[in-house]
Amino acid sequence: MRVSSLFLAITLALGAAGAAAAAPVGPEMARIPGGRYLPLFARGPGSVRVAPFALDRRPVTRGEYLAFVRTRPGWRRDRVRRAFAGPGYLAGWPAADSAGAARELRLPATGVSWFAAKAYCAWRGKRLPTTDEWEFAALASESARDAARDPAFVARLLALYTSRRPRPVGSTFRNVYGVWDLHGLAWEWTLDFNSLMVSDDSRGTAARDHALYCAAGVIGATDARNYPAFLRYGFRAALEGRTTIDGLGFRCAQDL
Amino acid sequence: MGTHLRRASSALLLALAAACGRSPAPQTVPGVLPARAEASDFSVYELDAPWRDQDGRARTLASLAGRVQVVAMVYTHCTHTCPLIVDDLKRMERALPPADRARAGFVLVSLDPSRDTPERLKEWVANARLDRARWTMLTGGEDGVRELAALLGIRYRREAGEELSHSNAYLVLDRGGRIVYRHDGWAGDLDEPLARIHDAAEASAAE
Numbered sequence: 001m002r003v004s005s006l007f008l009a010i011t012l013a014l015g016a017a018g019a020a021a022a023a024p025v026g027p028e029m030a031r032i033p034g035g036r037y038l039p040l041f042a043r044g045p046g047s048v049r050v051a052p053f054a055l056d057r058r059p060v061t062r063g064e065y066l067a068f069v070r071t072r073p074g075w076r077r078d079r080v081r082r083a084f085a086g087p088g089y090l091a092g093w094p095a096a097d098s099a100g101a102a103r104e105l106r107l108p109a110t111g112v113s114w115f116a117a118k119a120y121c122a123w124r125g126k127r128l129p130t131t132d133e134w135e136f137a138a139l140a141s142e143s144a145r146d147a148a149r150d151p152a153f154v155a156r157l158l159a160l161y162t163s164r165r166p167r168p169v170g171s172t173f174r175n176v177y178g179v180w181d182l183h184g185l186a187w188e189w190t191l192d193f194n195s196l197m198v199s200d201d202s203r204g205t206a207a208r209d210h211a212l213y214c215a216a217g218v219i220g221a222t223d224a225r226n227y228p229a230f231l232r233y234g235f236r237a238a239l240e241g242r243t244t245i246d247g248l249g250f251r252c253a254q255d256l
Numbered sequence: 257m258g259t260h261l262r263r264a265s266s267a268l269l270l271a272l273a274a275a276c277g278r279s280p281a282p283q284t285v286p287g288v289l290p291a292r293a294e295a296s297d298f299s300v301y302e303l304d305a306p307w308r309d310q311d312g313r314a315r316t317l318a319s320l321a322g323r324v325q326v327v328a329m330v331y332t333h334c335t336h337t338c339p340l341i342v343d344d345l346k347r348m349e350r351a352l353p354p355a356d357r358a359r360a361g362f363v364l365v366s367l368d369p370s371r372d373t374p375e376r377l378k379e380w381v382a383n384a385r386l387d388r389a390r391w392t393m394l395t396g397g398e399d400g401v402r403e404l405a406a407l408l409g410i411r412y413r414r415e416a417g418e419e420l421s422h423s424n425a426y427l428v429l430d431r432g433g434r435i436v437y438r439h440d441g442w443a444g445d446l447d448e449p450l451a452r453i454h455d456a457a458e459a460s461a462a463e
Contacts (some may be wrong), residue, residue: 083407105300194406195413198421223452240404242298 008048010133012130014130029054030178037136041197044220050136055129056251058169058180059188060120062093063105065112070097074255075116077238084115107170108186108249114241117189121252128191129253131236140175148226158226164247172248176235183228185234186249197237295456297438298408300327301433303357305400310377310393317404320392321433323361324456326449328426329401329410330359331368332380337424342384344443349390351446352453357390365404366395367412367420411440432455 001058025031068175069075069090076097077090090111093099100107110136112120121127135179141147148154160172160183172184182188221230239248273287301318309315326345330338345362347450352360366372377393384392395403429438430448437452 081302083302087297115403177322192413194402194410196412198411198413198423223298240409241403 005128008237011157025054026055029254030176031256032133032137032179035136035145037039037132037139038222039132039135040221040223040226040233047131050132051256053129053133054127054254055133055137055177055179055255056253057109057178057185059249059251060117061169062099062107065097065109066097066105067111068123070125072119075119080116084119085113086243086244087245089113089116091244092246102120103168105216106170107166108169108181110186110246110249111244111246112189112250113244114189114239117190117250120250123210124252126252126254128189129249130192131190131196133184133253134188135232137175137177137179138189140179141178142173143176145176149223151225154226154228157250161228162188176256187232187245189239189248189250190236193239194223194241200222262297280376292432294435295430295432295434297434299433300404300429300435302369303400303403303407305403306398307396308374309395310374310381312374312378315392315394317433320361320363320429322431324356324359324431324453325361325363325429325433326426326453327363327365327408327429329365329367329405329408329412329422331366331420331422332372332376333368333418334420337422339384340442341424341426346386346444348443348449348453349387352452354456356450356457360390360453362386362391364393365401366393366420367401367405369395369397369401370420391442403415408435428452428456 005007009237032050032053034050034052036049038047042048057106069120073079076083076098077085080089088111090096092111099105109120118128139146139148141150141153144150144153164186169183169185170180172181176179223229259439296302299371301316301321303317304315307315307317324384326348328341328345330339330341342364349357349360349362351460366377372395377395380392381388381393407427408427410423410425412420414420424442425438425440426443427435427439430436436456453459
C-alpha cells in the first residue's frame with residue numbers, strides 16, 4: 001500500500017518535472033523524440049545523434065507568410081533588401097501584399113530565400129531545422145520511424161518526387177510523428193545548408209565542384225539506393241543564402 | 257511494380273543528371289561571375305550583424321565601405337590552409353600597383369568566433385605581419401558568421417574536435433560592398449583579381 005503510494009508520488013513528481021522542463025510548443029508542432037541516424041554522406045564512422053526537438057507539422061503556408069510580410073513590411077518583395085533575396089523572391093504572388101486567392105493561401109510558401117525563411121521562423125519564436133533534424137524526421141513513413149531502407153517506401157517517395165506540382169499543405173502523407181509533407185510537396189530550407197558538401201580536404205573547391213557530387217557522390221553515399229535523399233543533398237549543394245526557387249519552401253523547428 | 261520502378265528510376269536519373277549537370281534554376285547565380293560581369297546587384301554591407309575587429313572596436317560591415325576590399329573567411333586555429341590563403345592575399349597586396357594598393361583593403365573574417373576573440377586576432381595579425389593600415393580582421397556571432405558565409409557562398413562546418421572544414425575562396429568587393437569577383441581554390445594567377453581590383457578602384461574614383 002505504502003509502496004504504491006510512493007510509486008504514484010514519484011510518477012506524479014516526474015511528470016510535473018517533465019512538464020516544467022518542456023518548452024512551450026504549439027499544437028501546430030510535433031515533438032520528435034531523439035535518436036541516431038546515418039546521414040547519406042556520413043562525416044565519419046558511426047551515426048549522428050539528433051536531440052529531441054519540435055517540428056512544424058506542415059510547411060509554412062502562403063497565408064502564414066503573408067501575415068509575416070504584413071507585419072514586417074521590410075520583407076515585402078518590393079522592399080526586401082537585395083542582399084536577403086534574389087529577384088525571384090515571392091515571384092509567384094500576384095502582388096507585393098497579396099498571396100493570391102483563398103485556395104492559394106494553403107499552398108506552401110515557396111520562392112523564399114534562406115534569409116527570409118530564417119526571419120519568418122524568428123518572428124514566430126522558432127528557428128529553421130538543422131539538416132540532421134530534417135533528415136531524421138524524414139526517415140519516417142506513416143507507421144515506422146525509419147523506413148529509409150524499405151524499398152516500397154523509397155519507391156513511393158520516388159513517385160512523389162517525380163510528380164511534384166503545386167498542392168496545398170496536407171496533400172501528401174502524415175508520418176508516424178504526425179508531420180506532413182516532408183516528401184513530395186516542396187523542397188525545404190535547413191539552417192545549416194552551407195555546412196553540407198564541404199570537402200574534408202579544404203584544398204579543393206568541393207563546394208563548387210558539382211561533378212564531385214554526381215558520380216563520385218553516389219559512391220561516397222552510405223545508401224546508394226536512397227535516390228530521394230541523394231536528390232535532396234544534391235539540391236542543397238547548389239543553394240546560396242539569397243536563392244529563391246519556385247519549388248523551395250520551408251518549415252520551422254524549435255528546441256525542446 | 258517493376259515497370260513503375262524502372263520508369264521512376266529513369267525519370268530520376270534524368271532529374272539527377274539535370275541536377276548534377278547544372279544548378280536548379282535559381283534566380284541568383286552561384287559561383288564564379290562571368291568575365292567582366294557587372295557587380296552583384298546587392299551589397300554585402302546590407303548585413304547589419306555586429307562585429308569586433310582585432311582592436312576590439314565594434315564594427316559593422318558597412319564600416320568597410322570606401323575601399324575596394326578583398327575578403328576571405330578563415331580562423332586562427334587553422335594550421336594548414338588558412339595561412340596559405342593569407343599568403344595568397346599578401347602576394348596580391350605586393351603585386352598591386354601603389355595607386356591601387358592605396359585604395360584597397362584586405363578583410364579576414366573568422367569562422368570560429370567562440371575561440372577567435374579580438375585579442376587572439378590582434379596576436380595573429382602581428383604574427384602574420386599584416387599591415388594594419390590595410391588589413392582588418394573581424395570576429396562576430398555565430399549567426400552573423402553563418403549569414404555572411406551564406407551571402408559570400410562560403411561553406412563551412414565544425415567537425416568533431418576543433419577543426420573546421422571550409423571552402424577555400426576569396427572575393428573582391430567594390431567600394432560599396434558589391435561582389436565584383438570571386439575565386440574558388442588557390443589564387444594561382446593574379447592577373448584577373450588585380451584587374452578587378454583596379455577596375456573597382458577606378459569605378460569608385462569616377463563616381
